[in-house]
Amino acid sequence: MQPSTNSPANAWASQDGQVVARLESGGRSHAxxxxDERCPPEWEEFSVRAAWLDGEPWDVPGDDSAARLHKPSGMLVISTYGFLTSVVCARWRGYDE
Structure with a gap:
């Protein structure tokens, strides 16, 4: 993976403000x-929106999504068209600092 170079068609991907998709039971979103399930224990309950804001843009090859790497936790926050949709461990996507 390498730093993102967003085109105008993907302008939403460079916006710091992203919407949390679908609040589920307990008022928490899927993302x-x-x-909370996938991050290191010391990062549980950290705001996924704050992680996106603090994250560094990263390309997701072959995907219409955008991702930002939150380096302190080692997590990738994934957004699609301005909605935070999921979070994965960066190592799962080939990132190793």
């Missing part, structure tokens, strides 16, 4: 639930 927040995935963050």
């Amino acid at each position: 927040q639930r995935r963050w």
